[in-house]
Amino acid sequence: MNEPTPAKVSKLSELPREIPPPRDGWPALEAKLREARAPLSEGSAESQGGTAPARRSRPRITGIAALAAVLAAVVVGISLDRWMLAPAHPTAVTAGTEGSRGASEALPVAYVTDPRYLRERAALLRSLDARLAKLPPATRTKVLQSLATIHQSMHSIQQALGREPGDALLQELLIDTYQDEMQVLSTVQEASGGSGET
Amino acid sequence: MRYMVSVVQSESIEWEPALVQRARAGDVRSFERLYRRHIGTVYGLCLRLTRDPAGAEDCAQEAFLNAWRALERFETRSSFATWLHRIAVNVVLSRRRKAATQPELPALAAEAGEEPIEPPGEWVLDTPVEVQEIEAAIRCLPEGARDALVLCGIHGYSHAEAGRMLGLAEGTCTAQLPRARALLRARLESGVSGPERS
Numbered sequence: 590m591n592e593p594t595p596a597k598v599s600k601l602s603e604l605p606r607e608i609p610p611p612r613d614g615w616p617a618l619e620a621k622l623r624e625a626r627a628p629l630s631e632g633s634a635e636s637q638g639g640t641a642p643a644r645r646s647r648p649r650i651t652g653i654a655a656l657a658a659v660l661a662a663v664v665v666g667i668s669l670d671r672w673m674l675a676p677a678h679p680t681a682v683t684a685g686t687e688g689s690r691g692a693s694e695a696l697p698v699a700y701v702t703d704p705r706y707l708r709e710r711a712a713l714l715r716s717l718d719a720r721l722a723k724l725p726p727a728t729r730t731k732v733l734q735s736l737a738t739i740h741q742s743m744h745s746i747q748q749a750l751g752r753e754p755g756d757a758l759l760q761e762l763l764i765d766t767y768q769d770e771m772q773v774l775s776t777v778q779e780a781s782g783g784s785g786e787t
Numbered sequence: 788m789r790y791m792v793s794v795v796q797s798e799s800i801e802w803e804p805a806l807v808q809r810a811r812a813g814d815v816r817s818f819e820r821l822y823r824r825h826i827g828t829v830y831g832l833c834l835r836l837t838r839d840p841a842g843a844e845d846c847a848q849e850a851f852l853n854a855w856r857a858l859e860r861f862e863t864r865s866s867f868a869t870w871l872h873r874i875a876v877n878v879v880l881s882r883r884r885k886a887a888t889q890p891e892l893p894a895l896a897a898e899a900g901e902e903p904i905e906p907p908g909e910w911v912l913d914t915p916v917e918v919q920e921i922e923a924a925i926r927c928l929p930e931g932a933r934d935a936l937v938l939c940g941i942h943g944y945s946h947a948e949a950g951r952m953l954g955l956a957e958g959t960c961t962a963q964l965p966r967a968r969a970l971l972r973a974r975l976e977s978g979v980s981g982p983e984r985s
Contacts, residue, residue, distance in 0.1 A: 601940035601971075604918060607827030608834055614848050615822055621848075622815055622855050742805035758820055762809070765816065 706771070713774040720781035732777055739770045807867055811858040818858075822851055825868060828942070829875050835937045836879045838926050846882060850875035872942065876934075876952040883930070924974035932967035935960050940967070 721729050746763045753759060803824070809817035829850055834843035853874050854861075861870055925933060938949035939960070950960035 600917075600921065601936070602943065604921065604941050606831055606942055608831035609827055610830040610844055610847065611840060612844075614826070614844060615819060618822065618848055618851055619815060619819065621852050622818065625852060625856055738808060742809060745805040758816065758823075761816060762806070762820065765809075765814065 710771060710774070713771075713778060717774065717777065720777050723781040724777070728780070732773065735773050736770065739766055739773065742766050743770075803867060804863055807858070807861065807863060810855070811861065818855060821867065825871055826851075828868065829871055832872055832875050832937065832942060833879055835922075835925065835941065836876070836934060837882075842882070846875060846878045849878045853878065869944075869948070872944075873952050876938070880954065920975065921971075924971050927974055928967055928970055932963050932970055935963035936967040936971065939964055 721732060724732065743763065743766050746759055746766060750756065750759050750763065803821070806817040806820050810821060826847060830843055830847045833846040833850070834840060837843045837846060850871065854871055857874070861867070925936060928936060934953055935946075935949055938944045938952060939946060944952070946961040946964070947957045949955075950957040953960060955963075
């Protein structure tokens with residue numbers, strides 16, 4: 590209070606950069622965002638929910654089929670298989686961090702431990718390599734990049750959940766990311782022609 | 788699995804890029820996370836530049852809306868916060884330009900020799916008096932000096948970065964800082980809180 594003025598001036602960098610706004614502006618903004626993005630969507634389903642990334646990536650992947658070199662795909666397939674075969678999926682994925690136990694407990698695990706989901710995912714992963722082999726190299730690369738991005742997102746979100754186990758939004762994002770993965774796998778299946786396992 | 792564990796074990800993983808990537812693909816929930824993470828600094832920046840809580844709220848909302856629209860152009864290698872702040876500064880400057888065409892401005896009235904008036908909707912930080920004193924002195928600085936001081940002195944941007952944000956040459960921005968500091972010091976010494984002429 591009685592500090593000499595030069596000292597006060599030098600404290601500028603110590604002033605808080607963050608100032609909380611007087612009210613939560615998100616609800617109003619969210620409405621505007623959905624409105625703003627609507628013209629970019631390709632179908633009316635686009636505006637229905639929060640998993641737009643997968644829906645957007647679908648047209649880029651669908652409809653392309655050709656040959657493949659499988660090496661990179663096999664690597665991804667193996668890592669995905671191992672991941673999938675872990676007994677308690679989220680727990681296994683986040684194993685090794687102190688906060689992860691709390692995170693996995695807080696997760697809405699119903700979705701990722703649903704037997705039907707696990708069965709479908711296992712089937713898709715079993716056939717992934719073969720299906721990727723039917724796709725043209727460019728498409729295959731794109732699929733692998735998408736899956737890599739999805740998995741990277743999962744790790745990042747799980748990391749954040751380790752620090753903030755009770756964060757509902759992060760939990761929701763993680764589930765969204767699992768859904769994205771499922772959607773990419775399903776799209777690969779469609780693009781490579783048919784639902785039967787190869 | 789090996790890959791997953793190695794990533795999860797890293798404590799320093801930054802998960803924001805994953806959110807940006809998902810938001811860029813249209814995921815509103817991810818954007819909400821980004822909004823909640825950055826709204827404090829964006830609002831703080833707008834508030835200090837506009838000196839008007841209601842105007843700052845509008846600017847912050849518009850900045851996030853513009854960011855959402857421009858997300859596809861965001862380079863993920865750069866800082867999302869810096870990019871967002873640049874957008875926020877643009878919004879503030881744009882509003883100022885519009886306001887400059889309107890005659891009824893508090894600053895003009897003050898310059899005309901009337902009693903110095905506080906900006907509409909005086910804002911008070913829940914902070915020690917000394918900080919409030921500095922904030923009050925900053926509010927009274929002329930726009931150019933205040934802009935440079937807020938961006939460089941409080942938000943820590945370099946002169947070049949601040950200049951780019953403000954649409955000024957680096958040298959101009961650099962010149963504003965000592966002026967701002969001198970004015971601030973004078974304000975704090977005199978204890979006067981009337982607006983300064985630009």
